[in-house]
Amino acid sequence: MASEAAGLARGARRRVRVVHPAAAQTRSAEDWWWDRLAPSGSGYHLLQSDSMLLVLPGPGPARLRAQRRAARQARRLRSPGSRAVEAKPSSAPTPLQEPDPGWGDRVPLEILLQIFGLLVAADGPIPFLGRAARVCRRWNEAASQPALWHTLTLSPPLVGRPAKTGAKAEKKLLSSLEWLMPNRFSQLQRLTLIHWKSQVHLVLKLVSESCPRLTFLKLSDCHGVTLDALIMIAKACPQLHSLDLQHSMVKSTAVVSFLEEAGPRMRKLWLTYNPQTTAILGALLGSCCPQLQVLEVSTGLNHNIIPFQLPIEALQKGCPQLQVLRLLNLTWLPKPSGRAMTPGPGFPSLEELCLASSTCNFVSNEVLGRLLHGSPHLRLLDLRGCARITPAGLHDLPCQELEQLYLGLYDMSDRLTLAKEGSPLLTQKWCHSLRELDLSGQGFSEKDLEQALAAFSGTLGCSQLALCSLNLRGTRVTPGTVSSVISSCPGLLYLNLESCRCLPRGLKQAYRCPEEVQWCLEQLLTSLPSPS
Structure with missing residues (x-):
């Protein structure tokens, strides 16, 4: 019995040493790095994000990892096996603070709108605004501003499926548009409808009721566009000045009536x-x-x-x-x-x-x-x-x-193209201003092309050459002529030499960047016979 009591006492002493307050004050490597990056009293604190570590001014929030570690130690101290020998801490633990909401909520709404506006102007509102609305409440509020939804393309899903399935999909999308038009698209300016087969007149009715700022309307592969729908759009959208009806089934009487209503501003x-x-x-x-x-x-x-x-x-x-x-x-x-x-x-x-x-x-x-x-x-x-x-x-x-x-x-x-002549008349007149020239498949002779492209060599008084694209596909251009043009036009970005029968093998291709054009010049210079 004495030996058992001695063993219990030694175990209790070991447990006391494990949870001694001095041990709780030992600093981990993580704490050391946090203090090195943002020392206490420096006026800065660290904030961990999903893919970055931010150093922000001002007092920082409590370190969540350290709080969780202290909470685990406190739970171990209160475990049933150590109640009799638990050592009271010298001071009460610091209460847990509320988690930091994140830097997204700290950005003012006006700044977010400017940032979102730049992204929408570059890539359009879809899919960016839909994804940004799911980040946080502040982003959702910014992404829901009607001013950002100024350009929109609507196409019913399941395109190419049977007619009954397509009509059902159009009705489902139409029910969503009944809420979106007045609440999100009230400042819509450019609208494109694609592959609408049966409900396009109802969509146009919603647009006429909720989008008075519409300026551009495109109907591509749409059926059932009625006279009343176009007249309704013309009257309800006084700023509408662009209409695209390519590949849509619209009666000429409907278009003529629309032009009579909105023609002066088209x-x-x-x-x-x-x-x-x-x-x-x-x-x-x-x-x-x-x-x-x-x-x-x-x-x-x-x-x-x-x-x-x-x-x-x-x-x-x-x-x-x-x-x-x-x-x-x-x-x-x-x-x-x-x-x-x-x-x-x-x-x-x-x-x-x-x-x-x-x-x-x-x-x-x-x-x-x-x-x-x-x-x-x-x-x-x-x-x-x-x-x-x-x-x-x-x-x-x-x-x-x-x-x-x-x-x-x-x-x-x-x-087959017929033989032609007179190409120098074109380049001599416009060598100073031409940026893109396409002579593909033209039957000009080798001598005619040489005289024409010599205008870009600078020998005819053209001091500033703007040529950046040249298409000579299927012509009789010679290696010497091509090398002269490349040397004289440093801004050449595109050169098409496909099917040019007078060029050596391996060079009859299209070159789409300055590096490829320079590589072509090097190959041509090595293939040309050296002057005697």
């Missing part, structure tokens, strides 16, 4: 050509949109069969403020000018003209002259597929500061 209009487009163009010729700046009429490749006529002079009178005109992949048959017809007023503000086509094209030098005789500020000219245009006709145009010229092939790379 700035941009996108259409897909169909037999009903003639009525819409007739409304434009009647000066219903005198402030129109962008007009695009296009169709899919190999979809346009019936040519349509467009009187150039009437369009110039009906849309005098036009800045961008795109007639893409259309069999456009311009009406003849006639002997007694006076030239039109032209497009004095026109900066971009695109007539690219993969079908039979009737655009000639005479038609191009009628279009551009009053357009001295033209910057972009896309004539891909216009085989009747010659360099002499381009040289006579009044524009002197052309920056982008596209004369290549448009979706007809395998078509």
Whole structure:
């Protein structure tokens, strides 16, 4: 019995030594590092986040790990086996403080709105705002501000499924929009609807009731757009000035009625050509949109069969403020000018003209002259597929500061091109301003191309060369000509030499960065014969 009592006493003494107050004061390595990073009395404290360690000014919160460690030690002291020998601590433990809410709640709401606004301007509100709203209450409050939801694209899920399933998905999304439109999208400015088949008129009704600041509306692959819906949008959104109806089934009568209601303020209009487009163009010729700046009429490749006529002079009178005109992949048959017809007023503000086509094209030098005789500020000219245009006709145009010229092939790379000449007329006129030049598939001879591209060597008085993109695909350009152009144009970022039969093997490819272009120059210089 005496030996057992002695053993119990030794065990009690060991337990007392383990929980002695002096042992609780020993500092761990973690505490040492915390004190080194933010010493006590320095006016700074540490705050641990998910992926960073922040040093913040001011008094800091209690260290949670140290608190949890002290709590565990206190529980061990109060365990049943050590109640008889428990040593009372010298002082009461520090009460646990409330956990720090995090730095997200400390940022003022105005600053968060500015930060979110920059991100939304760069990448759009989706999916960033939806994710930010789940971070904390402060972020949710910021992400819910209607001012951030100024651009939106809505597409019902399950696209491509059976019609019944798609209609059910549209109704489900529509029920959500009934709350979102007045509470989140009240300051919406740009709206795009894609693949709506049955409920698009109800969505437009919600937009007209809750989004008076709408300026841009795009309906892509939408069915069932009614006359009443468009008229409702035109009346309820007085700032609406841009309408995109490409690839949507909309009756021409609905579009004409919309233009009659909102035409005086319309700035941009996108259409897909169909037999009903003639009525819409007739409304434009009647000066219903005198402030129109962008007009695009296009169709899919190999979809346009019936040519349509467009009187150039009437369009110039009906849309005098036009800045961008795109007639893409259309069999456009311009009406003849006639002997007694006076030239039109032209497009004095026109900066971009695109007539690219993969079908039979009737655009000639005479038609191009009628279009551009009053357009001295033209910057972009896309004539891909216009085989009747010659360099002499381009040289006579009044524009002197052309920056982008596209004369290549448009979706007809395998078509045989006829021999041409006169390319030096183009580069000698615009070598000082051209940034992008496309001569792909043109039948200029080796000598003709050499003289044309020599304009970029600086020998013809062009002190500042802006050329950064050159497409010579399928031409007869020679290695010496290419190396001269690369050496003379240090800002060249894109060079296409595919299918150039006069170049050595291994170099017939597209180069899409300055490093690749310089590598091409090095290979060309090594392949050229040394001068005797």
